[in-house]
Amino acid sequence: MAKGMKSSAVHRDELGAGTVLESIGAETAESAAELDPERAALQILRSFVGTSEGAAVAPSDVGGSHAEFKSVGIDKIPFTGNSVVKFRQYYYKVPVYGSLVTVELSGQNQFVSINTSVGEPANVDPVAKLSPAKALQVVAKWAGYERGVPGQPARLNFYFDAEHSRWRLVYIVEDVQRRKPSRSAQPAAPTGVPEFSDFVVDAHTGEKVAELPRTQTMAETSVEAQAADSLGRPRTFFVATDSSTNESRLFDALRNIHTHNFEFRDARLQFGSLPGKYVGNPPSPWDSGAVSAHANSTEVVDFLKTVLMRNGLDGMGGKIVSSVNCTWFGETFGREWRNAARLPNQMIYGQRLVDGELRSYAASLEVVAHELLHGLTDHTARLEYVFESGALNESYSDIFGIIVANRSEPDIGQWNWEIGEDLNATGIPLRDMSDPTRRNQPAHMNDYRELSEDEDHGGVHINSGIHNKAAHNIIVTKQDGQFLFNAVEVARVFYMTLTSQLSRTSGFLDSRRGALQSARSLFSNDANKDAKIAAVDAGFAAVGIVDAVA
Numbered sequence: 001m002a003k004g005m006k007s008s009a010v011h012r013d014e015l016g017a018g019t020v021l022e023s024i025g026a027e028t029a030e031s032a033a034e035l036d037p038e039r040a041a042l043q044i045l046r047s048f049v050g051t052s053e054g055a056a057v058a059p060s061d062v063g064g065s066h067a068e069f070k071s072v073g074i075d076k077i078p079f080t081g082n083s084v085v086k087f088r089q090y091y092y093k094v095p096v097y098g099s100l101v102t103v104e105l106s107g108q109n110q111f112v113s114i115n116t117s118v119g120e121p122a123n124v125d126p127v128a129k130l131s132p133a134k135a136l137q138v139v140a141k142w143a144g145y146e147r148g149v150p151g152q153p154a155r156l157n158f159y160f161d162a163e164h165s166r167w168r169l170v171y172i173v174e175d176v177q178r179r180k181p182s183r184s185a186q187p188a189a190p191t192g193v194p195e196f197s198d199f200v201v202d203a204h205t206g207e208k209v210a211e212l213p214r215t216q217t218m219a220e221t222s223v224e225a226q227a228a229d230s231l232g233r234p235r236t237f238f239v240a241t242d243s244s245t246n247e248s249r250l251f252d253a254l255r256n257i258h259t260h261n262f263e264f265r266d267a268r269l270q271f272g273s274l275p276g277k278y279v280g281n282p283p284s285p286w287d288s289g290a291v292s293a294h295a296n297s298t299e300v301v302d303f304l305k306t307v308l309m310r311n312g313l314d315g316m317g318g319k320i321v322s323s324v325n326c327t328w329f330g331e332t333f334g335r336e337w338r339n340a341a342r343l344p345n346q347m348i349y350g351q352r353l354v355d356g357e358l359r360s361y362a363a364s365l366e367v368v369a370h371e372l373l374h375g376l377t378d379h380t381a382r383l384e385y386v387f388e389s390g391a392l393n394e395s396y397s398d399i400f401g402i403i404v405a406n407r408s409e410p411d412i413g414q415w416n417w418e419i420g421e422d423l424n425a426t427g428i429p430l431r432d433m434s435d436p437t438r439r440n441q442p443a444h445m446n447d448y449r450e451l452s453e454d455e456d457h458g459g460v461h462i463n464s465g466i467h468n469k470a471a472h473n474i475i476v477t478k479q480d481g482q483f484l485f486n487a488v489e490v491a492r493v494f495y496m497t498l499t500s501q502l503s504r505t506s507g508f509l510d511s512r513r514g515a516l517q518s519a520r521s522l523f524s525n526d527a528n529k530d531a532k533i534a535a536v537d538a539g540f541a542a543v544g545i546v547d548a549v550a
């Protein structure tokens with residue numbers, strides 16, 4: 001919970017008869033469908049505050065002012081058809097910083113859920129003693145400007161100063177570009193990357209309260225580039241170019257993708273030196289392995305955005321950092337390190353000799369997608385990376401790796417189910433989802449291998465074959481000679497399952513149950529609903545992922 005705020009959440013499906021739902025529904029059901037969603041949501045919010053659950057989080061009057069709520073926008077949830085209306089809380093027409101009330105409505109404006117986080121800025125004089133112009137002067141000096149900050153307004157807010165555990169009335173000036181580096185900026189930060197901050201100034205005393213760093217936004221300097229990747233294919237990607245020197249580096253500001261060169265140093269022994277320098281140009285041409293990592297990361301981020309409507313791995317557009325040309329102590333021969341891995345904050349890619357030349361493990365789109373999807377799993381289900389939950393973690397990365405890599409092939413009959421076949425001169429893949437046994441993986445629960453934790457974390461790359469085969473069964477299901485699903489549908493079923501239905505300790509059976517739940521919601525209005533739900537069930541059953549016989 002955010003500091004200084006009180007929070008509560010209620011969902012329709014958690015409620016028994018005669019509770020919040022009815023008291024909310026009673027006031028809104030008759031006319032709700034005729035209201036616009038904002039009005040309906042506001043009615044629900046007001047009703048909620050009057051219920052016993054809502055009263056506990058209802059904001060008190062502050063100094064004689066009632067809390068007011070103003071809509072800050074409506075989002076349509078793409079997979080369910082529900083709407084979400086968000087509100088900000090105000091006192092004396094001044095917004096409470098960080099406050100948020102989210103009301104979810106069905107298509108008929110009926111209550112689905114409410115989530116509130118509100119503050120009570122008590123004992124704060126709501127009339128500023130400082131003028132906005134004076135606040136801007138404070139910010140200008142703070143950020144290194146000789147005169148005023150160009151073009152930015154100073155806005156009043158109630159702000160919870162966590163350091164001093166008290167509410168303040170402040171001016172906030174947003175998205176100010178620093179003219180001198182902040183103390184927190186690392187000396188190693190590349191030159192030319194502008195720092196943006198929101199500055200918070202006490203509206204009574206002019207004190208500097210906080211500097212809140214913003215994501216670097218360099219979209220205006222992002223330029224498209226083309227170069228060959230590790231497989232010699234032309235790729236298009238986005239770089240940042242310093243207009244004064246004409247030097248470019250692999251930084252895509254829009255997607256927040258950063259690609260670095262570790263210059264064959266040892267990522268295990270020199271962990272503290274990661275991620276290394278940005279891959280730059282000049283010298284020309286671009287490093288082909290780095291082009292693969294950068295362009296393949298771009299494809300994954302675009303897939304998340306367009307197919308799953310998700311903003312990056314963490315859902316908040318967080319950084320995606322990769323280092324190519326890595327080695328790893330104990331596994332390196334010459335410059336060869338035949339692996340790729342996800343570390344807590346970034347990806348590292350090794351390389352192997354193919355026809356006498358080093359080829360980056362970032363060459364393979366499904367391998368890059370696989371590794372990045374581990375990041376998405378970390379932010380959602382957080383499946384433990386051991387035994388069956390670990391095999392499930394591996395399988396979800398393989399499933400999305402294959403879906404992303406085949407994204408441009410609409411005919412599922414033409415899909416390539418091999419993982420990592422580009423990483424070997426012989427073309428032998430690491431795994432094959434359509435036939436796990438080809439690479440010594442089990443494809444049925446009868447062949448599940450009970451291994452100790454020191455054998456591949458209990459077989460996470462081995463038993464994943466069983467769940468992979470279940471996913472393959474589902475994806476290739478046919479009805480009347482036609483594929484029953486398209487790629488977007490299967491991606492969404494597995495995505496909803498991973499992000500909503502699985503926990504750290506889930507196993508294959510939990511995945512089956514979760515996938516069925518997801519399919520029921522996703523296909524609730526689909527003409528082929530029953531066939532699709534049955535296909536999901538059958539895909540798991542065929543590999544023996546079934547309830548134990550009593």
Ligand SMILES: [Zn+2]
Nearest residue numbers: 370374394397
């Ligand atoms: Zn993996």
